[in-house]
Amino acid sequence: MPMEEEEYELVPVGPLRRIEKRMEKIEKGGTSSEMVKELIDVVRTNQKIIDEVVKINSEMISKVSDLNAKVSELTEKMSDFLERVETGNETESVAPVEQKNPETDLRIEKLEKRINSLLLSTIKAKQLRPPMPVQRRPLPA
Numbered sequence: 442m443p444m445e446e447e448e449y450e451l452v453p454v455g456p457l458r459r460i461e462k463r464m465e466k467i468e469k470g471g472t473s474s475e476m477v478k479e480l481i482d483v484v485r486t487n488q489k490i491i492d493e494v495v496k497i498n499s500e501m502i503s504k505v506s507d508l509n510a511k512v513s514e515l516t517e518k519m520s521d522f523l524e525r526v527e528t529g530n531e532t533e534s535v536a537p538v539e540q541k542n543p544e545t546d547l548r549i550e551k552l553e554k555r556i557n558s559l560l561l562s563t564i565k566a567k568q569l570r571p572p573m574p575v576q577r578r579p580l581p582a
Contacts, residue, residue, distance in 0.1 A: 456490050 463483050467476055 456486055460486055460490075 460483055463479055463486075467479050467483075470476075
């Protein structure tokens with residue numbers, strides 16, 4: 442006795458698998474009216490699958506076109522942002538040259554004089570102090 446092969450599926454494949462099984466029934470035989478009914482049912486199921494695929498395809502096309510519009514919008518925003526950054530850098534580099542005035546120059550000169558006097562007093566204080574003698578520890582015997 443030949444062993445019958447049984448088909449097992451881990452993941453059901455849905456409507457396509459049902460169509461395959463119906464086709465197998467039709468191939469095995471049956472009355473002509475049953476066969477015609479099965480064929481009509483197979484055609485209807487096939488048409489439903491095609492309609493679903495067309496619907497999904499249309500949705501995908503719509504989503505891709507929306508995505509394209511959003512990418513264009515994002516690109517435009519990035520360009521605007523970069524222009525603002527570049528413009529900001531240009532105005533910042535020009536501004537310090539325009540801000541020079543006599544009052545700030547006087548303040549800078551006073552600060553320089555204070556710093557110089559502090560440096561000189563620190564140097565003189567170090568010169569007046571005697572150097573610290575180096576203390577050496579006796580070597581262990």
